[in-house]
Amino acid sequence: MDPPLSAKTRRSRSNAPAEEAQKPPLAERPLTQRRGARPAERVPVILESEGSDGYRLVDSGMGEKLEQYGPYRIVRPEAQALWQRSLPAKDWDQVDAVFTGDTEEDGMGRWRFPKTPLGETWPMKLMDVDFHGRFTAFRHVGVFPEQMAHWSWMAERIASADRPLKVLNLFGYTGVASLIAAANGAEVTHVDASKKAIGWGRENQALARLDDKPIRWICDDAMKFIAREERRGNRYDIILTDPPKFGRGPNGEIWQLFDHLALMLDICRELLSERPEGLVLTAYSIRASFYSIHELMRETMRGAGGTVESGELILRESEAGRALSTSLFSRWLPK
Numbered sequence: 001m002d003p004p005l006s007a008k009t010r011r012s013r014s015n016a017p018a019e020e021a022q023k024p025p026l027a028e029r030p031l032t033q034r035r036g037a038r039p040a041e042r043v044p045v046i047l048e049s050e051g052s053d054g055y056r057l058v059d060s061g062m063g064e065k066l067e068q069y070g071p072y073r074i075v076r077p078e079a080q081a082l083w084q085r086s087l088p089a090k091d092w093d094q095v096d097a098v099f100t101g102d103t104e105e106d107g108m109g110r111w112r113f114p115k116t117p118l119g120e121t122w123p124m125k126l127m128d129v130d131f132h133g134r135f136t137a138f139r140h141v142g143v144f145p146e147q148m149a150h151w152s153w154m155a156e157r158i159a160s161a162d163r164p165l166k167v168l169n170l171f172g173y174t175g176v177a178s179l180i181a182a183a184n185g186a187e188v189t190h191v192d193a194s195k196k197a198i199g200w201g202r203e204n205q206a207l208a209r210l211d212d213k214p215i216r217w218i219c220d221d222a223m224k225f226i227a228r229e230e231r232r233g234n235r236y237d238i239i240l241t242d243p244p245k246f247g248r249g250p251n252g253e254i255w256q257l258f259d260h261l262a263l264m265l266d267i268c269r270e271l272l273s274e275r276p277e278g279l280v281l282t283a284y285s286i287r288a289s290f291y292s293i294h295e296l297m298r299e300t301m302r303g304a305g306g307t308v309e310s311g312e313l314i315l316r317e318s319e320a321g322r323a324l325s326t327s328l329f330s331r332w333l334p335k
C-alpha cells in the first residue's frame with residue numbers, strides 16, 4: 001500500500017502551484033459544524049437526458065463520441081467509450097467538425113472541418129431556448145446537454161411556484177441554464193470568472209430574445225461572490241453549481257474542487273431561502289464516486305430535512321441505446 005500522503009504532497013499533485021493552493025480560500029469563513037439529522041437519501045439515481053431536435057448522442061466507441069448539435073455532426077474524444085462503434089466508418093467520416101486537440105494550435109485551430117470550413121458559432125435550441133453552439137479550444141461546444149435533466153426539473157419547479165423564484169447559477173459558463181430559468185419566470189444571478197463566458201452569456205440572452213428578463217451577469221470568483229452574498233443576507237430558492245476540478249477567479253483566485261467544495265456547499269446552504277426548492281451540484285472529470293459528493297451534501301444539509309439524491313448524469317445513444325456517463329451529481333431537495 002502507498003504511504004499516506006501529507007497534505008502538502010497531496011496538494012502539490014494537483015494542477016495548482018503548491019504554495020498558492022495551500023492558502024485557505026476564505027480564511028475568515030470557517031466551515032460550520034452542523035448538527036441535526038442527515039436528510040433522507042435516494043441512491044443511486046441515474047438521470048438521463050432525452051435526445052431532442054437540438055441535440056442527440058448518435059454513436060460512441062473507440063474513445064470518441066459522435067453527436068448532433070443542431071445542424072452539425074461533431075466528433076469529440078470520449079475516454080469512457082471503451083466499446084466498438086455501432087455505425088460504419090463512413091458515418092464517422094462524413095461529419096461537420098472533429099476535435100483534433102492539436103497542441104500547436106489554439107481556439108478554432110484545434111478543430112478540423114472535413115466538409116467545409118465553419119465559423120466559430122452556430123444556432124442551437126434546447127428546451128425552447130435559442131443560443132449559440134461554439135467551437136472552443138477546450139473541446140467544449142458551449143453547452144453540456146446532459147444537464148437538461150437538471151434544467152427540466154428546475155423549469156418545472158419555477159413554473160409551478162406561486163412566486164418568482166430566485167436562481168443562482170454558479171460557475172454558469174455560457175448561461176444556457178440561466179436562460180432556461182429566466183424563460184420560465186425566475187430572477188437569475190449568473191456567476192462566472194471568465195469575461196469571455198459572461199460575454200457569450202449576454203450574447204445568448206439576446207439571441208434567445210430574453211433581454212427583458214431579469215438576469216444579473218456577474219464576472220467574479222465564485223467563492224468570493226457567495227461569501228459576500230452570505231454577509232449581505234441575499235438568499236436564493238434554487239442554487240445550481242457546476243464547478244470544474246480546477247479553475248481561476250478573475251484575479252487569479254484558485255478554485256480547487258477537492259480543497260474547496262465542502263466550504264462552497266456550506267456557504268450555499270446558508271444562501272438558501274426560507275422556502276428553498278433545491279441545491280444541485282454537478283461534478284465532471286474528478287476521480288471520485290458519487291458517494292463522496294453525496295455524503296458531503298448530506299453532511300452539509302444536516303437538520304434541513306428533505307432528501308439528498310445522487311448518482312450520474314447520462315446520455316443515451318440514439319443509434320444503439322448504450323448509456324454514456326458524463327458526470328456525477330448530488331442534489332438536495334426539500335421533499
Ligand SMILES: C[S@@+](CC[C@H](N)C(=O)[O-])C[C@H]1O[C@@H](n2cnc3c(N)ncnc32)[C@H](O)[C@@H]1O
Pocket residue numbers: 171172173174191192193194197220221222223242243244245246247248249250253254255282283284285
Ligand atoms: C465550463 S463550466 C463547468 C464545465 C464542466 N463542469 C467541466 O468541468 O468540464 C466551468 C466554468 O467555471 C468557470 N470558473 C472557473 N473557475 C472559477 C472561479 N474561481 N469562479 C467562478 N467561475 C469559475 C469557468 O470560467 C467555466 O465557465
